[in-house]
Amino acid sequence: MVRRSFVWLLVGLLGFTGYVLFRRAARPTQRIFTLNASRFAFTPAVLRVNAGEPFTLVLQAEDGVHGFAIGQSEAVDVDLYPGQPVRLDLKFDQPGTYTFYCTRWCGADHWRMRGVIVVAGESAASPTPPEPPLFVTLGLDIDAPHPAAVQPEGGRPSPRRGARLAHLLPDEYRSRAYYESHSPAEAWLALRVESALAAEDDAALWDLVAYLWQQAIPPESLAEGAELYSRNCAACHGVQGRGDGLFAATPTSEGFSAVTAPPDLGDPAFALGASPALWQGKIVRGGMGTGMPSWGAIFTPEQSWALTDYLWTFSLIPTETRSNP
Numbered sequence: 412m413v414r415r416s417f418v419w420l421l422v423g424l425l426g427f428t429g430y431v432l433f434r435r436a437a438r439p440t441q442r443i444f445t446l447n448a449s450r451f452a453f454t455p456a457v458l459r460v461n462a463g464e465p466f467t468l469v470l471q472a473e474d475g476v477h478g479f480a481i482g483q484s485e486a487v488d489v490d491l492y493p494g495q496p497v498r499l500d501l502k503f504d505q506p507g508t509y510t511f512y513c514t515r516w517c518g519a520d521h522w523r524m525r526g527v528i529v530v531a532g533e534s535a536a537s538p539t540p541p542e543p544p545l546f547v548t549l550g551l552d553i554d555a556p557h558p559a560a561v562q563p564e565g566g567r568p569s570p571r572r573g574a575r576l577a578h579l580l581p582d583e584y585r586s587r588a589y590y591e592s593h594s595p596a597e598a599w600l601a602l603r604v605e606s607a608l609a610a611e612d613d614a615a616l617w618d619l620v621a622y623l624w625q626q627a628i629p630p631e632s633l634a635e636g637a638e639l640y641s642r643n644c645a646a647c648h649g650v651q652g653r654g655d656g657l658f659a660a661t662p663t664s665e666g667f668s669a670v671t672a673p674p675d676l677g678d679p680a681f682a683l684g685a686s687p688a689l690w691q692g693k694i695v696r697g698g699m700g701t702g703m704p705s706w707g708a709i710f711t712p713e714q715s716w717a718l719t720d721y722l723w724t725f726s727l728i729p730t731e732t733r734s735n736p
Contacts, residue, residue, distance in 0.1 A: 442466045448491055448513065449473040451520035462506045462532030468499040478514030481528070482709030488514055506532040510708040516646040519658045522704040544707075546692030549592060553692040554699050559596040559684035563617040570728055573622030576615065579607040580623075590627035591691075595620050595683040595727060625728040628720040633730060636721025639714060643706070652676035652725035671701040682726035691719040 446468055447454045460466050470479050472491035479497075480488040489497050503509065513524035546553050583589060584598065593601075598620045602608055608616060640648075649655040654673035674681050694715045697705030706715065724730045 443469060445469045445471065446479075446526075447471050447473055448477040448479065448524070450475065450517055451513075451523045453511065453513075453524060453526040456526035458526070458528045460503065460528065460530055462530050463502065463504055465500065465502045468501060470497045470499065475517060476515050477517055477524070480512060480514045482510045482512065483711050484509055490515065503528070503530040506530050508708075512709055514642065516658065521646070521658070544692050544695050545591060545688040546696075549686075549688055551686070551689050551692060553689050553696065557594070557681075557684040557689060559594070559680050559682075561596050561599055562679040562683060563614065565614055568614075568617040568621035568727060570618065570621040570625040572615070573618030573620070576608065576611065576619045577622060579605075580619070581605065581607075584623055585626070587627050590624060591687045594686045594689075595624065597686070598623060621727050624723055628723070628728065632717045632720045633724065635714065635717040636719070637724075637730070639710070639718045640721050644718070648673045648676065652722070671698070673703075676722055677725040679726060682722075687716075687719050687723075690722055691715050694718055 442460070442464070444455075444458055444466065446458075448470065449472075470489065470491050472493050472495075475493065477491045478488060479491060479499075480486070484503075486499070486501060489499065491497060507530055509528045509530065511526050511528065513521060515521075517524070584602070589598075599616055602616050602619060603613075608619070611619075641650075645656055646658045647654075647656040649659070653675050656673065659673050676682055693703065694710070695705065695707035697703050697707075710718065
């Protein structure tokens with residue numbers, strides 16, 4: 412009787428062990444990719460996975476501190492330190508090409524530290540083609556010079572002073588669409604011929620333009636834009652937007668500095684002749700021949716517009732830290 416019980420126990424153990432081994436063999440092995448970060452590249456620069464397939468990234472910094480983020484995704488941003496590998500478990504449900512990039516400024520060639528995750532598969536539904544950037548719809552040449560035809564005299568405009576004239580504004584000026592598609596100089600010229608504003612002097616109309624720009628920009632957009640600018644733009648463009656960032660004139664690995672020095676974003680002659688659509692186009696596509704990288708694969712449209720909105724704090728509207736006297 413004891414022998415029979417032992418035999419059944421042995422059979423049960425063997426059966427359970429076989430079941431466990433079968434399940435392990437049937438379970439797909441999660442792929443692991445090792446991604447090395449060094450100045451100024453990720454290796455490998457191209458990863459290929461399938462939609463819906465979980466995989467693991469092992470991130471390693473080889474020569475200094477770097478960062479890792481995936482554009483237009485909810486994946487967390489991580490800092491990478493030599494000798495401290497970081498594991499990320501990821502899965503992309505939608506096919507497409509996702510750009511990853513370094514988030515820690517590591518030199519003049521920092522912007523080259525990019526790669527892509529190519530996700531293969533078919534979408535559950537036919538993808539909706541993305542809308543073209545507004546500069547394309549408007550037919551803007553974002554590489555052409557855009558000097559302001561008119562500029563304020565006697566200091567920076569004040570949206571607070573401009574608010575007193577708001578009741579005289581025709582409705583067409585009040586929309587977000589008007590703000591996005593016109594430069595401040597164009598808006599000033601249009602206001603100058605409005606009969607309801609004929610008695611106002613030029614400075615008052617500039618104040619009104621500043622008011623229009625401030626009203627068109629949600630406060631939360633300024634907050635998001637400030638963070639994006641600090642993390643991605645200030646190293647070249649400077650904290651105050653003057654084009655004097657740490658890496659603005661640092662030689663690259665090819666031995667040359669930025670092809671074109673970053674402009675002073677607070678210079679009225681430069682800033683007030685550009686429409687928000689033009690600036691957003693520069694951000695999305697990059698500046699051809701200037702050294703300005705493209706951010707279209709990294710920022711969502713909402714993020715690129717938030718950054719565009721923030722740029723006006725250098726020339727036209729105040730923030731809590733950059734206000735009119």
